[in-house]
Amino acid sequence: MTPRLMLFERSxxxxxxxxxxxxxxxxxxxxxxxxxxxxxxxxxxxxxxxWENIPGDPDADxxxxxxxxxxxxxxxxxxxxxxxxxxxxxxxxxxxxxGQRVAFVALADxxxxxxxxxxxxxxxxxxxxxAAEDSRVDAPLSGLCLGLECGASDAxxxxxxxxxxxxxxxxxxxxxxxxxxxxxxxxxxxxxLLAARAISPEVADDIMEVVHRFEQDLASAGVDLxxxxxxxxxxxxxxxxxxxxxxxxxxxxxxxxxxxxxxxxEQPSARxxxxxxxxxxxxxxxxxxxxxxxxxIGFTTGRGTPTGSPVAPTIKISSNTDxxxxxxxxxxxxxxxxTDGVETLEAVGRQVFEYLIEVANGRRxxxxxxxxxxxxxxxxxxxWDG
Amino acid sequence: MTSDPALLGFMRPEGRxxxxxxxxxxxxxxxxxxxxxxxxxxxxxxxxxxxxGCGHIGDDVNQTERAFIGVATNPNxxxxxxxxxxxxxxxxxxxxxxxxALGASVRLVGLQSxxxxxxxxxDGIGLVGDLINERPEPDRTLVPPKDxxxxxxxxxxxxHAVSLIDRAVDAAATVVLATEPGEASxxxxxxxxxxxxxxxxxxxxCVVDSGHGSQHHVGLAAAGAQVIISYPEPxxxxxxxxxxxxxxxxxxxxxxxxxxxxxxxxxDTPTEDVWDGIASVFxxxxxxxxxxxxxxxxxxxxxxxx
Numbered sequence: 007m008t009p010r011l012m013l014f015e016r017s018x019x020x021x022x023x024x025x026x027x028x029x030x031x032x033x034x035x036x037x038x039x040x041x042x043x044x045x046x047x048x049x050x051x052x053x054x055x056x057w058e059n060i061p062g063d064p065d066a067d068x069x070x071x072x073x074x075x076x077x078x079x080x081x082x083x084x085x086x087x088x089x090x091x092x093x094x095x096x097x098x099x100x101x102x103x104x105g106q107r108v109a110f111v112a113l114a115d116x117x118x119x120x121x122x123x124x125x126x127x128x129x130x131x132x133x134x135x136x137a138a139e140d141s142r143v144d145a146p147l148s149g150l151c152l153g154l155e156c157g158a159s160d161a162x163x164x165x166x167x168x169x170x171x172x173x174x175x176x177x178x179x180x181x182x183x184x185x186x187x188x189x190x191x192x193x194x195x196x197x198x199l200l201a202a203r204a205i206s207p208e209v210a211d212d213i214m215e216v217v218h219r220f221e222q223d224l225a226s227a228g229v230d231l232x233x234x235x236x237x238x239x240x241x242x243x244x245x246x247x248x249x250x251x252x253x254x255x256x257x258x259x260x261x262x263x264x265x266x267x268x269x270x271x272e273q274p275s276a277r278x279x280x281x282x283x284x285x286x287x288x289x290x291x292x293x294x295x296x297x298x299x300x301x302x303i304g305f306t307t308g309r310g311t312p313t314g315s316p317v318a319p320t321i322k323i324s325s326n327t328d329x330x331x332x333x334x335x336x337x338x339x340x341x342x343x344x345t346d347g348v349e350t351l352e353a354v355g356r357q358v359f360e361y362l363i364e365v366a367n368g369r370r371x372x373x374x375x376x377x378x379x380x381x382x383x384x385x386x387x388x389x390w391d392g
Numbered sequence: 393m394t395s396d397p398a399l400l401g402f403m404r405p406e407g408r409x410x411x412x413x414x415x416x417x418x419x420x421x422x423x424x425x426x427x428x429x430x431x432x433x434x435x436x437x438x439x440x441x442x443x444x445g446c447g448h449i450g451d452d453v454n455q456t457e458r459a460f461i462g463v464a465t466n467p468n469x470x471x472x473x474x475x476x477x478x479x480x481x482x483x484x485x486x487x488x489x490x491x492x493a494l495g496a497s498v499r500l501v502g503l504q505s506x507x508x509x510x511x512x513x514x515d516g517i518g519l520v521g522d523l524i525n526e527r528p529e530p531d532r533t534l535v536p537p538k539d540x541x542x543x544x545x546x547x548x549x550x551x552h553a554v555s556l557i558d559r560a561v562d563a564a565a566t567v568v569l570a571t572e573p574g575e576a577s578x579x580x581x582x583x584x585x586x587x588x589x590x591x592x593x594x595x596x597x598c599v600v601d602s603g604h605g606s607q608h609h610v611g612l613a614a615a616g617a618q619v620i621i622s623y624p625e626p627x628x629x630x631x632x633x634x635x636x637x638x639x640x641x642x643x644x645x646x647x648x649x650x651x652x653x654x655x656x657x658x659x660d661t662p663t664e665d666v667w668d669g670i671a672s673v674f675x676x677x678x679x680x681x682x683x684x685x686x687x688x689x690x691x692x693x694x695x696x697x698x
Contacts, residue, residue, distance in 0.1 A: 034606065035629035038686045054441040056690045058605040060628070090629065091647060113629070118653030119684055157423075158479040158504075191447075191698045227695055229450035234698050237446065239479015239504075287447035287697035289422050309479045312509045313423050335508035376509050378426050382443035388693035389603070391573050 009363045013145035017105030020080035021149030023301045023366040026051050027134045028085045033059045036088040039122045053316045053381040065385045071271045075297030078104045081317040083137030109133045148182035153295030153303040154258040157288035160243025160308025162325035164254020167306035167341040172260035173355025185279045186295045187259035190220040191286040195249035196256040203264045212267035216283050239309045271297030290384035310336045313380045314373025319365050338372050396563050397671035400532035410467035411618040411674040413529040414438050420484035421445030423477040431516035440634040440689040445482040447697035458589030459691045462614025468635050471497035471523035478504030540565040543612030543620035548580045553623050555663040568615045569598040570608035589614045603692025606631035632681025634689045637673045
């Protein structure tokens with residue numbers, strides 16, 4: 007039996023699991039304005055980021071893609087963009103093209119930050135009341151786009167939470183939905199297993215390439231990835247090597263076919279399971295998947311972590327019952343019952359799928375209750391010259 | 393010879409005076425920034441949002457640690473609460489240990505070790521209270537100009553900055569420069585080179601590889617600057633900093649004219665007036681950025697995250 011799914015229908019054909027009013031700074035200098043606006047207006051979400059739009063920044067296009075993609079994520083019912091001057095109206099134009107409700111204010115048109123707060127407040131009231139007209143309607147499972155994430159993993163992650171989330175992801179993609187398996191650093195060593203599941207030789211090549219490209223990029227910089235992976239908490243949690251971490255992390259992607267490989271934040275042109283080029287940094291990874299349209303995140307953890315997304319509900323699935331008991335405010339769903347012998351992996355996988363539907367329908371996650379809205383760009387070259 | 397306006401600051405046990413008396417709530421990783429913000433809001437602490445602390449490789453690990461430790465040992469900081477997640481690359485416990493070894497008043501709270509976010513917020517608010525009791529705000533006393541450490545964020549050769557640097561050096565203040573990568577000349581070429589987290593010598597210093605834009609402020613604060621003066625380029629915006637007042641001086645360009653409300657001084661302000669303004673801000677006047685609550689902290693990064 008397929009459970010009933012109720013989502014917000016968007017004019018670009020995508021579906022929202024939430025109907026956020028987002029206040030988005032288009033550059034770091036606008037973060038103060040957006041923070042104040044979010045504090046003064048209940049029910050809106052804002053983000054803080056550190057992009058200054060300095061001429062010559064080689065990552066500028068990548069970051070612009072994230073800003074536009076986040077503003078037009080189907081979970082966003084309306085967006086107020088705060089920019090520097092008229093040139094930033096480009097972002098508003100891009101977002102409007104997708105049918106998004108957009109308001110825009112520039113610091114330079116309002117005398118600076120205080121003026122922009124005044125103008126922005128009025129604009130916000132207008133778009134928020136328009137977004138409030140939206141309501142949930144019956145939606146197909148193909149309307150779900152699931153971002154798969156793991157953070158603060160331990161030795162249980164690869165045998166409980168990750169494979170359970172993988173089963174849920176398979177159930178979703180078998181029913182027409184879309185999933186993203188990201189965090190390339192945490193797929194190193196598992197790439198051949200993934201390539202064997204590609205729907206075509208070309209996709210298999212793309213999978214091998216995206217993993218090797220990441221490894222080579224780090225190697226050419228003369229740094230050893232193993233300095234940061236596994237992270238200190240992973241090691242304390244019993245993970246011994248990067249490859250061991252990867253084989254466990256890849257389990258989030260289930261066992262089904264892989265239909266394509268996406269660049270960071272790139273929107274998929276087909277449904278099904280995709281691999282996305284993101285780092286293992288949880289916030290940068292989730293930000294990339296949300297940019298590409300993920301409207302719900304399944305996030306497994308062994309040690310416990312509070313982070314969420316400004317727009318996508320983020321479900322924390324614990325790999326062990328101990329962490330779910332010690333950190334109950336951080337965990338939504340305990341997959342540790344698998345090793346406790348209480349439930350089978352298959353049964354827990356099905357329960358995770360059902361939980362995804364509940365959250366998609368509006369059930370609040372722990373991260374939403376906490377107000378966790380972390381946001382970070384995955385840069386390629388943060389230290390350019392000139 | 394012009395006389396120097398009085399500087400009134402807070403004497404610290406280790407000798408360097410501060411111009412603010414802050415308790416810093418320092419998130420060691422992006423994952424603990426929300427809890428840090430909530431602790432700061434629920435107490436008399438200050439905090440900031442950043443995107444660092446995990447997934448770093450190579451120089452970034454060392455550099456980010458130096459940035460955190462340098463800023464936390466700036467004389468404007470009376471005490472620091474380190475807020476850790478627990479599993480991060482830049483381990484909060486290590487930051488706290490190193491701060492303690494440097495003689496700082498420090499406490500540590502971890503999300504994973506304290507039972508979650510709400511528990512960490514509750515514990516953290518209590519620990520900030522302990523720090524405030526341990527280091528109550530003293531009265532301001534007269535600080536000699538030689539104890540001023542002035543951070544200057546300006547493009548190489550900016551004539552207004554050069555004039556101010558000369559004025560500060562004349563007054564025997566220590567000056568720390570930070571600028572965009574590129575050719576140095578004038579004071580930027582003459583300055584002693586230091587790296588992020590180094591303490592400056594008296595006289596003229598320049599933080600090398602201090603990144604771009606408002607990342608410079610981290611290098612200046614980590615060098616112990618109590619006050620930062622910033623000359624944003626014509627197309628760029630002013631920024632505040634979490635724990636140091638930043639005085640922003642506008643250029644005459646179109647953008648700066650349009651957002652003049654975000655600047656402390658206009659483009660043609662005489663050097664002597666800016667110098668007096670520095671003394672006034674040092675002694676307690678709030679900058680525009682402080683009034684807005686602008687609390688940026690952008691760590692220069694070397695490499696992509698992993």
